[in-house]
Amino acid sequence: xxxxxxxxxxxxxxxxxxxxxxxxxxxxxxxxxxxxxxxxxxxxxxxxxxxxxxxxxxxxxxxxxxxxxxxxxxxxxxxxxxxxxxxxxx
Numbered sequence: 001x002x003x004x005x006x007x008x009x010x011x012x013x014x015x016x017x018x019x020x021x022x023x024x025x026x027x028x029x030x031x032x033x034x035x036x037x038x039x040x041x042x043x044x045x046x047x048x049x050x051x052x053x054x055x056x057x058x059x060x061x062x063x064x065x066x067x068x069x070x071x072x073x074x075x076x077x078x079x080x081x082x083x084x085x086x087x088x089x090x
Contacts, residue, residue, distance in 0.1 A: 001009075
């Protein structure tokens, strides 16, 4: 192998090494972007989970208040009917 051929091979290998290094850097940047986006997504998901929990809690509270209101309405209707019957018996 001549000196010129060796130099050409070295140049080819150096160029391949540069290309691989550039690809690695690009992949590292893509990975970094991906991990940053993943972190943002996880934070957002955490906030959404918290909001869902709050919504479920409010839903339960509304259901309990609805039951109490209906029970109070039934009792009021019962007492009104009893009052009318008592008023009629006088």
